[in-house]
Amino acid sequence: MTVARALPAMLVGLILLFLALPIVVVMVVSFSSATYLTFPPPAFGLRWYSVYFGSDDWLRSTWLSLWVAAAVVVLATLLGTLAALGIARLPKALRVLASALILSPLIVPVIVVAIGIYYAFARYGLVGTPAGLIFAHTCLAVPFVVTSVNASLAGIDPRLEQAALSLGATPIGAFFQITLPLIRPGVLVGALFAFITSFDELVVALFISGSGAVTLPRRMWDDLLYQIEPTIAAVSTLTIVLTVVLMGCAHLLGKRAAA
Amino acid sequence: MTGAGRGASVSLSNLERRYDRVAAVAGVSLDILSGEFLTLLGPSGSGKSTTLMMIAGFETPTGGDIAIDGKSVVAMPPYRRNIGMVFQNYALFPHLTAADNIGFPLKQRGVGKAEREKLVREALALMQLPDHGERYPRQLSGGQQQRVALARAIVFKPRLLLMDEPLGALDKQLRENLQLEMRRLHAELGITFIYVTHDQEEALTMSDRIAVMNGGLVAQVGRPEDLYDRPGSRFVASFLGESNFLPAIVRGVEDDIVVAECEGSIVRALCPGRPATGEKVMLTTRPERIRFADGAFASTAPQNRLSVTVTEAVFAGERCRYMLQARDGTAMVLKEPSSAAIRRRAVGERTEIAWSVADTILV
Incomplete structure (x- = not known):
């Protein structure tokens, strides 16, 4: 390999290293025996892992985050898939408008969304409740589902549905037998993104989790502020592993959808 | 599966489909007989596909009526019409095997698994694909996909089969094979076929009758040979096959034959009406029905004659194609079966051509 060709490769390697190093540092620190970061x-x-698994607070937050994320997956996938199907049937001008509205939570700064949600939810007693978190995270997750289902739908010949109807399938039968199986990879990728969106979410949680519904990212934040010890590195490592596994699944599903 | 009366009759009366102010179909009336192979032929935008989609139930008419076996189906959703349909590019379900694609309409009708498998096997055998049931559409060639689509559309024994340019994506050789196969299938099933195409050769080869469409209306309906021999309008004459058009002036009418002056000669033409003497008209005749009428043929040549100059000569294998210019400048085409025994004409040659009165139509 000539120097001219080696240089770009080295540059890319350095960039990747720069991106990955913080994660590596966190993972290494999580296995530390020291009492400080x-x-x-x-x-x-494995001292800090045993602290994590021995702490009721940490475990309670982990379970809360997991089941809030699970509920968000169900809600956001259902709403997002239905929205994508509806948008696909709109006339073009309306389709652009509806897409923009649904994608707006991604475009507006999260802190602005969080403030808005905080004031709106406070009025209905949703602050500090798991239900509040579920609703807020669903708003943030729906755009991901819509986007990925939309991409799946774009690859489907609209005549397939007509063919199903001409062969005697009812509109509902045609949806479950033809359309849904064909967009399933997009729906599943959307569901995974919905899970990750909720599970990793901090900003909105800072505003609305109160003291009654402290999610894992929120507890990590608090921990970092008040007591700097390597437990947080252990928790981070666990969440990184979970996220990487889920992203891997999403990637495989995406590849299957493209095939 | 054979037998007369198995096919549905379809009656379109004043059928209309408007989008805002544009009429895609502007009042089509057409009676399609039970068991008939009828082709809707026309250029793109002529309304043929929209008409088919209305019969299938995917487009709602803005006026007029569609009756199948005498009963209006306009208010009936497509999945209750029991019509087989073959789509352009097949529209096979990509996630189902060929066998499951064919079994799909049976499943919708609650046919049991054992019966379904038997019917699917029969359909695959009929389409000469007995060993392809377990393949997915992407593992089949274009022609095989087309056969699976056809099998899927007839396996539930509909009495009417609609086809929307089903052979458009296939190469010429395969298309010609499938054309013959469709004719065979039509004879075997005895059901009514409505076929949409823009390919006039396909229409002439397969149809019992052709409805030529233009601008959202039916320009002419008839048997292929009638349309070809007696086109009713300039559009039909030029869209269905190739035609020469000769401007002429009517000099008189003898029985049902018009005598007209054309390029300085007297030419006779068939005409259903009675045009007035002195009227300016257009005569049409087919390029393959004109002959060179000099030399040995001069005395036996048919009645209509013109003097022309050869402006272009193209050898095209099975025939030679000549561009000619008549005395007043009208361009004409003449097609002659090729033979090593026939002298080829040279560009610039002045000669006589002749053709029959029976092959001359006033349009």
């Missing part, structure tokens, strides 16, 4: 660690051990 320091790098490199003086010695290695």
Whole structure:
């Protein structure tokens, strides 16, 4: 390999290293034996993992985040898929408008969305409740579902549905037998993104989780503010592993959809 | 599966489909007989596909009526019309095997699994694809996909089969094979076929009758040979096959034959009406029905004659194609079956051509 060709490769390698290093540091620190955050660690051990699994607070927040995310997956996937199907049937001008509205939570700064949600939810007693978190996270997750289902729908010949009807399928029968199986990869990718969106979400949680519904990212934030110890690195490592596994699933599904 | 009376009759009366102020179909009336192979032929935008989509139930008429076996179906949703349909580019379900695609309409009708499998096997055999049931559409060739689509559309024994340019995406050889196969299938099933195409050769080869459409209206309906021999309008004459058009002036009428002056010669033409003497008219005749009428043929040549100059000569294998210019400048085409024994004409040659009165139509 000549130097001219090696240079771009090295540059790309450096950029990737720059992106990955913080994650590597966190993972290494999580196995530290020290009682404070320091790098490199003086010695290695599983001490902070045992702290995490021994703490009711951490486990309660983890379960809360998991089941809030699960509920968000169900709601956002249902709403997002229906929205994408509806949008696909709109005339073009309306389709652009409806898409823009649905995607707006992605475009508006999250902090603005969070403030809006906080004031709106406070009025109905939803602050500090899991239900509030579920509704708020669903708003943030729906755009991802709509986008990925939309992409799936774009690849489907509209005549397939007509063919199903001409062969005697009712509109509902045609949806479940033809359309849904064909957009399933898009729906599943959307569901995974919905899960990750909710599970990783901090800003909105800061405003509305109160003291009654503290999610995992929120507890990590609090922990970082008040007591700097490597538990947070252990938790981070666990969430990173979970996220990477889910992203891997999404990637595989995407590949299957493209085939 | 054979037998007369199995096919549905379809009656379109004053059928109309408007989009805002544009009429895609502007009042089509057409009676399609039970068991008939009728082709809707026309250029794109002539309304043929929209007409078919209205019969299938995917487009709602803005006026007029569609009756199948005498009963109006306008208010009936497509899935209750029990019409087989073959789409352009097949519209096979990509996630189902060929067998499951064909079994789909049976499943919708609650046919049991064992019976379904038997009927699917029969349909695959009929389409000469007995070993392709487990393949997915993407594993089949274009011609095989077309056969599966056809099998899927007839497996539930509909009495009417609609086809929307089903052979458009296939190459010429395969298209010609499938044309013959469709004719065979039509004879075998005895059901009514309505076929949409813009390919006039396909229409002439397969149809019992052709309805030529233009601008959202039916320009002419008839048997292929009638349309070809007696086009009723300039549009039909030029769209269905190739035609020469000769401006002429009427000099008289003898029985049902018009005597007209054309390019300085007297030419006779068939005409159903009685045009007035002195009227300016257009005569049409087919390029393959004109002959060179000099030399040995001069005395036996048919009645209509013109003096022309050869302006272009093209050898095209099975025939030679000549561009000619008549005395007043009208361009004409003449097609002659090729033979090593016939002298080829040279560009610039002046000669006589002749053709029969029976092949001359006033349009």
